[in-house]
Amino acid sequence: MSKTIGFIGCGKMAQAMIEGMIRSGLVKPDQIMASAKTESTLQHASSEFGIQVTTDNVEVARSANFLFLAVKPNLYGEIIEEIKHEVQPNTIVITIAAGISLDYMEKAFERDIKVVRSMPNTPSLVGEGMSTLCKNNKVTDEDIVEVIALFESFGKAEVMEEKLMDAIPAVSGSSPAYVYLFIEALADGAVLQGIPRDKAYRLAAQAVLGAAKMVLETGQHPGELKDAVCTPGGATIEAIATLEKNKFRGTILSAMESCTNKSKALSGK
Numbered sequence: 001m002s003k004t005i006g007f008i009g010c011g012k013m014a015q016a017m018i019e020g021m022i023r024s025g026l027v028k029p030d031q032i033m034a035s036a037k038t039e040s041t042l043q044h045a046s047s048e049f050g051i052q053v054t055t056d057n058v059e060v061a062r063s064a065n066f067l068f069l070a071v072k073p074n075l076y077g078e079i080i081e082e083i084k085h086e087v088q089p090n091t092i093v094i095t096i097a098a099g100i101s102l103d104y105m106e107k108a109f110e111r112d113i114k115v116v117r118s119m120p121n122t123p124s125l126v127g128e129g130m131s132t133l134c135k136n137n138k139v140t141d142e143d144i145v146e147v148i149a150l151f152e153s154f155g156k157a158e159v160m161e162e163k164l165m166d167a168i169p170a171v172s173g174s175s176p177a178y179v180y181l182f183i184e185a186l187a188d189g190a191v192l193q194g195i196p197r198d199k200a201y202r203l204a205a206q207a208v209l210g211a212a213k214m215v216l217e218t219g220q221h222p223g224e225l226k227d228a229v230c231t232p233g234g235a236t237i238e239a240i241a242t243l244e245k246n247k248f249r250g251t252i253l254s255a256m257e258s259c260t261n262k263s264k265a266l267s268g269k
C-alpha cells in the first residue's frame with residue numbers, strides 16, 4: 001500500500017494497530033505519522049515503531065490519506081474543531097471510538113467528508129484483531145476495499161450495518177478484557193492447586209486460544225464442542241454444573257448489556 005496513514009492520539013489502541021500494520025508488512029513505518037498530547041508518548045512511538053511523530057494534530061490531518069481519530073470519545077469534538085478545515089477532500093477519516101456515529105462526524109465536520117466508523121480491539125497488536133466497519137455514502141466501493149485491506153493487515157474485519165455498531169464493543173471491542181479476567185481466574189485456580197504461576201498462565205492462555213480456534217476452524221457449534229469435553233460422570237461436567245449454578249452465561253449476558261448501554265450513552269459526545 002502506498003498511502004499515508006495518520007493517527008491523532010497514539011495510545012493503547014493506536015499503538016496496537018500501528019504495530020499490527022507494520023508487522024504485516026503492508027505498511028512501512030515512514031508511511032505513518034502520529035500525534036499525541038505528551039512528548040513521552042511520542043518518543044516511545046518513535047523509538048518503538050520508527051514512525052513520524054508530532055504534537056501538531058493539524059500536521060497529521062493535512063498529510064494523511066487514512067486518518068484515524070484514536071482519542072477518547074469526549075475529545076472528538078475539540079479535535080474535529082481543530083482539524084476540520086485541514087483534512088484533504090479524498091482523505092478517509094476513520095473513527096475507533098465507542099458511540100461516535102457517522103451522523104455525529106458529518107455534523108461536526110460541517111462539510112462533505114469521507115467517514116468510516118470502526119470498532120477494533122487490542123489483539124490487533126499481534127495480528128489477531130477483530131474489527132467491524134461501516135461507512136458513510138461519500139466513501140466509495142474502491143475506498144472501502146482499501147480500508148478493509150488495512151484492517152485485515154492486523155486481523156479480521158467485517159462490514160456491519162451502523163445500527164449494530166453500538167453492540168460491537170460488548171462482543172469484540174471490550175471482550176478481550178473479560179477474556180483476560182477469565183485467563184487470570186483460570187491461572188489463579190491452577191496456582192491454588194500448586195501449579196507454578198508462569199506455567200498456569202501458559203496453560204490457561206493456550207487452552208483459550210485452542211478453544212477459540214476450534215470454534216473458528218471446525219465450524220462445530222460451541223455446545224457440541226463443549227459436549228465432547230464432558231465425559232459422562234467425569235470431571236468437566238462437575239465444573240460446568242458449578243458454572244451454570246452460578247449463572248456463568250447469565251453474568252456474561254448482563255455484562256454485555258451494561259457495555260452496550262454505556263456505548264449507546266457515549267453517542268453524540
Ligand SMILES: NC(=O)C1=CN([C@@H]2O[C@H](COP(=O)(O)OP(=O)(O)OC[C@H]3O[C@@H](n4cnc5c(N)ncnc54)[C@H](OP(=O)(O)O)[C@@H]3O)[C@@H](O)[C@H]2O)C=CC1
Pocket residue numbers: 008009010011012013014035036037038039041042057070071072073075079096097098119120121122173174
Ligand atoms: N483500548 C481499547 O481496547 C480500545 C479502544 N477503542 C477506542 O480507542 C480510543 C482511544 O482509546 P485508548 O487507546 O484505549 O486510549 P489511550 O488513553 O491509551 O490513548 C488516548 C490517546 O489520545 C491522546 N490525546 C489526548 N488528548 C489529545 C489531543 N488533544 N490531541 C492529540 N492526542 C491526544 C493521548 O496522548 P498522551 O498519550 O500523550 O496522553 C493518548 O495517546 C477511544 O475512543 C476508545 O473508545 C476502541 C476499541 C478498543
Ligand SMILES: O=C(O)[C@@H]1CCC=N1
Pocket residue numbers: 097098169173174
Ligand atoms: O472501554 C472502552 O470504552 C473502549 C471501547 C472498546 C474497548 N475500549
